[in-house]
Amino acid sequence: MVDAFVNLLQDNEPEVRTAAANKVAEVSKVFGSQITVNRLLPPCKTLATDSSQYTRGKAFACAA
Numbered sequence: 001m002v003d004a005f006v007n008l009l010q011d012n013e014p015e016v017r018t019a020a021a022n023k024v025a026e027v028s029k030v031f032g033s034q035i036t037v038n039r040l041l042p043p044c045k046t047l048a049t050d051s052s053q054y055t056r057g058k059a060f061a062c063a064a
Contacts, residue, residue, distance in 0.1 A: 009043040018055045
């Protein structure tokens with residue numbers, strides 16, 4: 001399930017990346033802190049430089 005969510009954070013469509021970034025806080029509660037730090041934060045950091053302004057905005061929220 002973690003791999004599927006990471007794939008959403010790295011999807012080709014900016015709308016999908018934005019929607020996934022918007023749910024990182026909720027998903028983190030399910031996965032726990034270790035998985036969040038090791039698996040979810042690296043793609044979130046990448047989203048901070050995304051070509052879509054909306055995705056970049058959500059990336060700051062998901063990396064916080």
